[in-house]
Amino acid sequence: MTALLYVLGALAALLLAAWAMRLAGRALSGNHPRFRDMGFGEAFGWVFAAAALVFAVWLYGREGAVFFRWAVQGFVIFALAAWLFRLAGRHIGTGGSRKLFRAMPLTASFGVLVVLIYAILAIFAGFIAPYGQAEILGAANVVPGGDPALGGNPAYPLGTDQIGRDILSRLIYGAQNTVGIAFATTCLAFVLGGSMGFLAATIGGWLDQLLSRAVDVLMAIPALIFALLLMTIASVWSARLGVPLTLFMVLIIALIDSTRVFRLARAVAGNIVVMDYIEAAKLRGEGLGYLIFREILPNALAPLLAEFGLRFCFVFLTIASLSFLGVGIQPPLADWGTMVRDLAQFINYAAFAPQAAAAPLLAAGAIALLTVAVNFIVDWMLHRSSGLKE
């Protein structure tokens, strides 16, 4: 009850402050249009943002707010890195790439930087990782941080898991396994969904009906439960046929995600096939292949690429959740989803041993970072493609 009163009181104070701020702004700036035409909602927004900032500074100084401090430090470091990366991009490289970097917002350069780092880690995992992914080392449950006073070990900067495998190495190999498999799956989903969608839009009629209704049926089943069901069936088959389960997982997730790609491809192509240039090509007597690959595909590329980035995140999260549930990437292969599951109980130490609780958060953070980075790039591309339409 008192908490509610506090919130209401703070809200009233903010409303009052907003009104006072606008009044003061008008008086001090000599009725500058900025303050003169400012609505009360906007003024409240500014005051609220300022209050939130003050609160953040206060929280940063508090003893217990370790994770908040880490988050702020991480944010600043990444922002700085993104800024430096963009600065470098503006001065190094070909004319085209420099022009690209000049028009790039900071969020997009952050996304590109993170994706680049992940790509390098995934490709050269064998050279970069200090230990093997399945290698069991002496000490188990070494706390991340490398500080012996807190139970760390400088040899394992991010600590070790319950059976003594180096977490840093497993994170790096995890990039290879999780991201690599997610990338292959997304590509497959796009080849499947994209070509079916274009065919449905171009030919139309009964083929469109057939494909669309089939996709509707697949989409009607919740994706994760459907995937789990199919994976259970596949695990029996994989044992009988001697085919790795991972291959089945790629196929199953690709099939489920291709339904979403199908819908988008069909909608985008549907808008393109009504254009006069498609009619002109049809009247010229062009075949289906030319129509789809030469006339439609180049115009559908921007939304499809944006969707690719987004779909990649979803696929990646699905793999991580399947691994978390125990049917995805199989041990001893390192995988971020499995790592989160295995180390999950350390979360309970968050209140008194933040260093120890960080162990499961590292893998979760790796997932989150990539997802955010890819989405930043996607946002930027969507913005660019819609900006070009103007």
Added chain:
Amino acid sequence: MSDKSHRSLLLRVEDLQLEGRSDETWTPIVKGVSFDLHKGEVLGLIGESGAGKSTVGLAAMGFTRDGVRISGGSVLFDGTDLVTASADTKRQLLGKRIAYVAQSAAASFNPAHKIIDQHTEAPVRHGVSGRKESEEDAMELYARLRLPNPEEIGFRYPHQVSGGQLQRAMTAMAMSCRPDLIIFDEPTTALDVTTQIEVLAAIRKIVEDFDTAAIYITHDLAVVAQMADRIKVLLRGEEVEEAETRRMLSDPQEEYTRSLWAVRSFKRPAKPAPALDAVPVISVQGVTAAYGKMDILHGVSFDIHAGRTVAVVGESGSGKSTTARCITGLLPPRLGQIEFEGTPLPGSFRGRSKDQLRQIQMIYQMADTALNPRKTIGQIIGRPVEFYGGLRGRARRARVEELLAQIELEPSQYIDRLPSELSGGQKQRIGIARALAAEPRFIICDEVTSALDQLVAEGILKLLADLQDELGLSYMFITHDLATVRSIADEVVVMKDGEVVEQGSKDDMFTPPHHPYTDLLLSSVPEMDPDWLSELLKERGLENIGDAASDRM
């Protein structure tokens, strides 16, 4: 249109400068425009697209679109400078004392609300009148604007009303607070001639009735001549000249204005009639075609002979484009057939041979959607060259360059560009080159000039005429613009509701006696004479113009 310059000043725009944002920098788009507007006076703003007419029109309300800013000058409306006025002040003025009528009423009305609800919004919110009075006033305005069923029409949704009626409803909406100034931004450009004349008459009447000042923005000189007391000509953001309407029409001072006035002078002599036993290139024989179960065309027949241009005219929905779709094979006719040089063509384009497809080419109305935006000019024109002619590599490029030279574009400069890097007229030329690349005998031109400025359109017509003389092409020219027909056609086919109403040589068509529908079409085309509309109304009365007359036929 008496002289109103002695009346009190309403709006003074002084040295107005506007900038637009492109590629991260601000570039000037209007470079100093000044004008005065007195109470009850109508100023016509004319110029080609990109001249900044609409931007100036909006700036006269103190408003700019996103990415545009006022960088200098002042807009004094009744003593208030709208450039520096606060949002509150402007909110008080806009909608109440200054109103705006947009080009496309269909796109400007909210489709989810009834017309009258949108009408009453401004008066109620501005506190001019209550909802009840405002509704009654709306009905009165609808009656004044000669909308059918004024009591009832407001309670329909925008899609239930025709385009011309919607444009009048929008004018009524602008009038709802009895503003001092209305800005009309090309209110009739999207309408058929027969509909346009009704809207023009309605706008002029209501502006005179309520003694409202107006800025009338258009690119059509004949329209502005009917509406405006004074005319101001803009060119690429700069003023060319301004004068009283009659003087401007009879004695333009500047070279550019004179060239605008002279546009409609292009006229080629009609060719002699073809021999009686000549085999027509295209013969449309009793074609009846349907979309679904509804017949759209009813027994359409006409011939197009070698080297001749047949103009097909009629308002939208008359079946002109559907006929073209039957000829190209996109819509197989239900009855009747199409013959090409005496041989019947298969109904659907899928059944036609490559050579038959080659012989019939098409040029589209909207060059924007007719050219693939992701392909270079070289690829667009090169494809039919390769597809039909089998030319590749250097031979293909040489042919593309030859075609570009034929349409009067410098090959080296344009071959690697994308369509978005061309102007409207240049895009239309590329469309022509793509059709020519197939080396056809017959080309369908579907409203090829209607989206272009008059000067540019004239260039396209001349090019088409030259190409016809050079290559012996036959054209089917679909248009609703009778000025175009007059300048380029040899024969005319008039269509209405999917039927051919009248056909014959151009000279027959333009000399009486006419079929009543042809007569209506001909009489609806605005002329440069400022008294034309008044005289037409006096002669025929409001009952016998526009849709009202067309519907009775």
